[in-house]
Amino acid sequence: MLARIFRPAKTAMQSGKANTHEWLLEFAPASARVSDPLMGWTQTGDMNGQVRLSFDTREEAVAYAQKRGIAFEVLVDARPKRIVKAYADNFAFTRKQPWTH
Secondary structure, eight states, X not given: OEEEEEOOOOOTTOSOOTTOSSEEEEEOOSSOOEEOTTTOOEEOSXXXXXXXXXXXXXHHHXXXXXXXXXXXXXXXXXXXXXXXXXXXXXXXXXXXXXXXX
């Protein structure tokens, strides 16, 4: 039973960064999902796939997993580099390409 500790990425449906500041601990799937022949729904016998714990810091999540004896891996936090731009940069004299409509 392997757990993953990571920070979730921001959703593609909005520009806000809500729910991206906490660290999550969730278990990797132990078995593949099986399709139900009658309804077409997917099912699994792995109940740990439903567990998703949130922590304020990475250290809290790691301490929780170590205290409970859970094997875990910490996924690297890939935050995008912020590029600060101003609207006036569109009209700068040193612009490489001339501004056109």
